[in-house]
Amino acid sequence: MSNQSVSTLINPQNGNLAFKLLSFDDNSHFDHIQRNNYFSLIWITKGKGTIKADFAEHHFNADSLLAFSPYQPFMICTKEDIQGIAIHFHPDFYCILKHQKEVSCNGVLFNNVYQPPFTAVTDQAKATFQMVIDQIKTELQNTAIAQYELLISYLKIFLITATRLKTDQSEEPKPLPDSKEPFILQNLKDAIEDNFKTKHSAGHYAELLNISPKALAKLSKNYFNKTLTDLIAERIIIEAKRELYMTNKTVKEIAYELGYDDEHYFSRFFKTNADVSPQLYRETIGFGRMV
Structure with a gap:
C-alpha cells in the first residue's frame, strides 16, 4: 500500500512548478535520469543505494540528504525500496545564487564539484528537518496571506541546517602518513x-x-x-x-x-x-x- 503524497505550488505566470513537497516509499521517481529545471533536496530516510550524478557514482545509506541543481543529471539506483521526502523548488520561487548571503549553500550543498552530492543526516538535524517539513505540509494546505513568505522562511531553515551539517562533515581526505x-x-x-x-x-x-x-x-x-x-x-x-x-x-x-x-x-x-x-x-x- 503506497503512502506517497505530493503537494505542489504552480507559478501562475507560466504554469511551471514553483515549489513541491513529495513523500515517497519507492524509487520510481528517481530510477531514471533526472534533468529538472529546479533545485532538489531529497532526504532518504530508509534504504540505501547508489547515486549516479554528473560523471561519478556514489554510495549512500539511510538518512542521507541529496542535493541537486537545475539541469544537473542524476539517477538513484537501489536494490531495495527507499523511503523519504523530497523538496523541489524553482529559482523563480527561491534563487540560491541571487540570495547567496542569506543561506550560503551555493558551493556547499549545491555546485560543489569536489564532494559527493549528499550529506549524512544526524539525529539533531533529523529533528529539525522533520519539524520544518511538518510546518511546510501545514502551510501548503493553507492559502492564507503571506503563504509564500512563510514557505521561504521554512525553506531557508532547511537549507541553513543542511549547509551547516555539510560544512561540519567536509574534511579533506586522510592519506597515508607523510603523504603529499x-x-x-x-x-x-x-x-x-x-x-x-x-x-x-x-x-x-x-x-x-x-x-x-x-x-x-x-x-x-x-x-x-x-x-x-x-x-x-x-x-x-x-x-x-x-x-x-x-x-x-x-x-x-x-x-x-x-x-x-x-x-x-x-x-x-x-x-x-x-x-x-x-x-x-x-x-x-x-x-x-x-x-
Missing part, C-alpha cells in the same frame, strides 16, 4: 579556481602543479571519483550557469569570458555537459525570468 596528497589536492582545487577560465585541459594543471598527468589523473579519480577533465568541465559549466542565471550578458560574451572564442563550440560544450543549450537554460531558469 592533501597538499597536491588543495593546490589542484586552487589551480582550477584560479585558471578554469583560461586553462581547459588536464595537461595544463599537471604542468602548473609540476606533477605527471598520469599521477594527477589517478589522484583526481581516487579522491573526487571524477577525471580531471570532468572536474574542469563542471567548474566551467557552474560559472556559465551563474552568468546565465544572474546577468544579461549574451552567450557570446559569457563564452569569451570563459576562454572560448567560438560561441558555437562553447554552446555545444555547454549542451554536452548540461544537457540543455545555454539559451534554453536562460529562458527556463535564468536572467530573463527574474527581471
Whole structure:
C-alpha cells in the first residue's frame, strides 16, 4: 500500500512548478535520469543505494540528504525500496545564487564539484528537518496571506541546517602518513579556481602543479571519483550557469569570458555537459525570468 503524497505550488505566470513537497516509499521517481529545471533536496530516510550524478557514482545509506541543481543529471539506483521526502523548488520561487548571503549553500550543498552530492543526516538535524517539513505540509494546505513568505522562511531553515551539517562533515581526505596528497589536492582545487577560465585541459594543471598527468589523473579519480577533465568541465559549466542565471550578458560574451572564442563550440560544450543549450537554460531558469 503506497503512502506517497505530493503537494505542489504552480507559478501562475507560466504554469511551471514553483515549489513541491513529495513523500515517497519507492524509487520510481528517481530510477531514471533526472534533468529538472529546479533545485532538489531529497532526504532518504530508509534504504540505501547508489547515486549516479554528473560523471561519478556514489554510495549512500539511510538518512542521507541529496542535493541537486537545475539541469544537473542524476539517477538513484537501489536494490531495495527507499523511503523519504523530497523538496523541489524553482529559482523563480527561491534563487540560491541571487540570495547567496542569506543561506550560503551555493558551493556547499549545491555546485560543489569536489564532494559527493549528499550529506549524512544526524539525529539533531533529523529533528529539525522533520519539524520544518511538518510546518511546510501545514502551510501548503493553507492559502492564507503571506503563504509564500512563510514557505521561504521554512525553506531557508532547511537549507541553513543542511549547509551547516555539510560544512561540519567536509574534511579533506586522510592519506597515508607523510603523504603529499592533501597538499597536491588543495593546490589542484586552487589551480582550477584560479585558471578554469583560461586553462581547459588536464595537461595544463599537471604542468602548473609540476606533477605527471598520469599521477594527477589517478589522484583526481581516487579522491573526487571524477577525471580531471570532468572536474574542469563542471567548474566551467557552474560559472556559465551563474552568468546565465544572474546577468544579461549574451552567450557570446559569457563564452569569451570563459576562454572560448567560438560561441558555437562553447554552446555545444555547454549542451554536452548540461544537457540543455545555454539559451534554453536562460529562458527556463535564468536572467530573463527574474527581471
